Amino acid sequence: MINYPNRKVVTTLPKQSTNEQKSPNIKKSRLGVNFEDMINDSNAYYLRKDLAVIHKKPTPIQITKVDYPKRSSAKITEAFYKVPSTTDYNGIYKGKYIDFEAKSCNGKSFTFNNLYHHQIEHLKLVEKHGGISFLLIRYNDFEEVYIVPTKMLYEKYQESFNGGRKSLAYSFVKENAYLVPTGYAPMVDYLQIIDNLYFKENKDV
Amino acid sequence: MINYPNRKVVTTLPKQSTNEQKSPNIKKSRLGVNFEDMINDSNAYYLRKDLAVIHKKPTPIQITKVDYPKRSSAKITEAFYKVPSTTDYNGIYKGKYIDFEAKSCNGKSFTFNNLYHHQIEHLKLVEKHGGISFLLIRYNDFEEVYIVPTKMLYEKYQESFNGGRKSLAYSFVKENAYLVPTGYAPMVDYLQIIDNLYFKENKDV
Numbered sequence: 001m002i003n004y005p006n007r008k009v010v011t012t013l014p015k016q017s018t019n020e021q022k023s024p025n026i027k028k029s030r031l032g033v034n035f036e037d038m039i040n041d042s043n044a045y046y047l048r049k050d051l052a053v054i055h056k057k058p059t060p061i062q063i064t065k066v067d068y069p070k071r072s073s074a075k076i077t078e079a080f081y082k083v084p085s086t087t088d089y090n091g092i093y094k095g096k097y098i099d100f101e102a103k104s105c106n107g108k109s110f111t112f113n114n115l116y117h118h119q120i121e122h123l124k125l126v127e128k129h130g131g132i133s134f135l136l137i138r139y140n141d142f143e144e145v146y147i148v149p150t151k152m153l154y155e156k157y158q159e160s161f162n163g164g165r166k167s168l169a170y171s172f173v174k175e176n177a178y179l180v181p182t183g184y185a186p187m188v189d190y191l192q193i194i195d196n197l198y199f200k201e202n203k204d205v
Numbered sequence: 206m207i208n209y210p211n212r213k214v215v216t217t218l219p220k221q222s223t224n225e226q227k228s229p230n231i232k233k234s235r236l237g238v239n240f241e242d243m244i245n246d247s248n249a250y251y252l253r254k255d256l257a258v259i260h261k262k263p264t265p266i267q268i269t270k271v272d273y274p275k276r277s278s279a280k281i282t283e284a285f286y287k288v289p290s291t292t293d294y295n296g297i298y299k300g301k302y303i304d305f306e307a308k309s310c311n312g313k314s315f316t317f318n319n320l321y322h323h324q325i326e327h328l329k330l331v332e333k334h335g336g337i338s339f340l341l342i343r344y345n346d347f348e349e350v351y352i353v354p355t356k357m358l359y360e361k362y363q364e365s366f367n368g369g370r371k372s373l374a375y376s377f378v379k380e381n382a383y384l385v386p387t388g389y390a391p392m393v394d395y396l397q398i399i400d401n402l403y404f405k406e407n408k409d410v
Binding site: 052053055057058059060061063073074075076077078079080081082084085086090091092093094095096097099122125126129130131 | 257258260262263264265266268278279280281282283284285286287289290291295296297298299300301302304327330331334335336
């Protein structure tokens, strides 16, 4: 059995910083972490059932100071969050390389500002090299999760530079993207949709 | 062009800790980082040439304290290195999922203690799911890099529990594993060996 420590990575505020938690950005990022837990649980489920080997990448940190209180142990005393170079999740499913970014948002649209340009380019590159890549997005207010395939994401993203809207509207996603079944085991069964899209005879992506 | 910040991750001692750098363990880890730089350079080369999309995963860190000197920026003030849950590198090459751990060692043998059990199990699992996985190992004293395919690694690892040696001897690796061409661009051309092993008609792995 493989260890699965990633679930415990603290990527948001520690609980004592109650003042900060009131700002909208912080609230949003906390919702993001909940979605992250749902995905990590799903990946742990897939691993237990021997269906797929997909892990969250660690949060990239720039370490600037390290103390050595004991010879054997290092304590990091100064570090900063870095911009991720790729996406959050990758791995293998049915022999195929899987790569996706996961985001959650409040309200009726997800603004492209929440993705880095190079992350979208990375998703595109993965697809070009024969992998399966997508955005896994949760519209919190609707409690719905969707797979937005890279091709669809990229088209909308490019339109945003040519007068199109700067966001993925819930209404568009609901109509055009793929609703992911959610429940308890796994909590976010995104591989069921990947099966339909990429491993059935009538592929429609 | 995708950002490639991983090269600058500080995974070893900052330079000011000169006392510590004299211990053998630290020396070894510094050599490890040099090898890491070589691999990161190679991956950046593969990416530039549009041959493969392979990245180093960030070093996993357990964050325990965060300060917010400004509203917009977080400063981590206490954190610890964590045990990695999987391997250092993964990505996609010619449509195949690639996953490997990279290690360097001094002397004539690489002891299995330098790998976590679950990392070896992870490599095995990747292979089972149809990916390509291996150990990329540098014997520093010989300035040679080898690919040890997971099957070979696993056999030797299992033998180590049944009276076999607890390490990968340089002599064994030289005779049975695959020497990787090293140079300037790319510095460690491991995909050339992967080509020979997995993408030629006479596959011998």
